Amino acid sequence: MTEDAPFPNGNSDQMASPSYRLAALDQDFLLGDSMRGVRFLLEYAKAEEALRKWGVLSTIVVFGSARVRPDGPGEEPRWYAAARDFGRLASERGGALLNGARGRHNVVATGGGPGIMAAANRGASDVGAPSIGFNITLPHEQEPNPYSTPELTFRFHYFAMRKMHLAMRASGLVIFPGGFGTLDEFFELLTLRQTHKSPPIPIALFDESYWRKVINFEALVEHGMIAPADLDLFGFADTAEDLWRVLEAKGLHAVE
Numbered sequence: 001m002t003e004d005a006p007f008p009n010g011n012s013d014q015m016a017s018p019s020y021r022l023a024a025l026d027q028d029f030l031l032g033d034s035m036r037g038v039r040f041l042l043e044y045a046k047a048e049e050a051l052r053k054w055g056v057l058s059t060i061v062v063f064g065s066a067r068v069r070p071d072g073p074g075e076e077p078r079w080y081a082a083a084r085d086f087g088r089l090a091s092e093r094g095g096a097l098l099n100g101a102r103g104r105h106n107v108v109a110t111g112g113g114p115g116i117m118a119a120a121n122r123g124a125s126d127v128g129a130p131s132i133g134f135n136i137t138l139p140h141e142q143e144p145n146p147y148s149t150p151e152l153t154f155r156f157h158y159f160a161m162r163k164m165h166l167a168m169r170a171s172g173l174v175i176f177p178g179g180f181g182t183l184d185e186f187f188e189l190l191t192l193r194q195t196h197k198s199p200p201i202p203i204a205l206f207d208e209s210y211w212r213k214v215i216n217f218e219a220l221v222e223h224g225m226i227a228p229a230d231l232d233l234f235g236f237a238d239t240a241e242d243l244w245r246v247l248e249a250k251g252l253h254a255v256e
Helices: 012-016 033-053 076-094 116-126 159-168 180-194 208-214 217-222 228-233 240-249
Strands: 059-063 107-110 132-136 153-156 170-175 203-206 234-237
Touching: 033 153, 033 159, 059 076, 059 116, 059 159, 059 180, 076 107, 076 116, 076 203, 076 240, 107 116, 132 159, 153 159, 159 170, 159 180, 170 180, 170 240, 180 203, 180 228, 203 208, 203 240, 208 234, 217 228, 228 234, 234 240
Parallel strands: 059 107, 059 170, 107 132, 132 153, 170 203, 203 234
Antiparallel strands: none
8 A cells, every 4th residue: 555545454452552642531551550749739739729819828737536525425525515615616726717908827738537536626627717727548448527628628648648738737736635647746746846947836735644544655855865855845735725815825927
């Protein structure tokens, strides 16, 4: 055949080949190992764009167990109620209800799941304030709680990028009782403070008796693992009001 003759079998094989897909629309390519860095960037950029659109300039991050229930056993009802009270109080006093050119400050941000996270988001919702949910895809799916602002509810695959978003706007950190996940988040941000890799974020732990049973902070000093001054990086509180006072005493700035 001549050079200009029609393809005898057409070009359907070429059109159907995965290599011919537009890269941005090729899910197999985007989910492959070579694109892990791109996916990491996308998880950063998507949440960042939405937060900027909503004028979120700073956050108060609330960590705590996903297992706590308002009608659960032991101290769970008290922990849940206090987290809800704090979400309301922080939203009213911190600047989350502001809008316009001034932006929003001290917006409640959580991991977006149930338990303590849901309680804090619920408190913000009680007073009509926006709040953020940074959810994570887990083997046993963790769905977002119904109280975070839908447009500010995100889902992450990478724990590292989720933690970065939780940390990068934080003007305060509140830690309620929790397990491995809560300890991981607490100590990661505490390490950033100790090593001066983050601004001086005030940190408050709720329920001093719980935390002193779980962690022997003084033993770390006794064995020379931390400096005595490191214990001043955080304070304890047993009510929502006390949490706010500890944060303010350690440098939190409310915006009126």
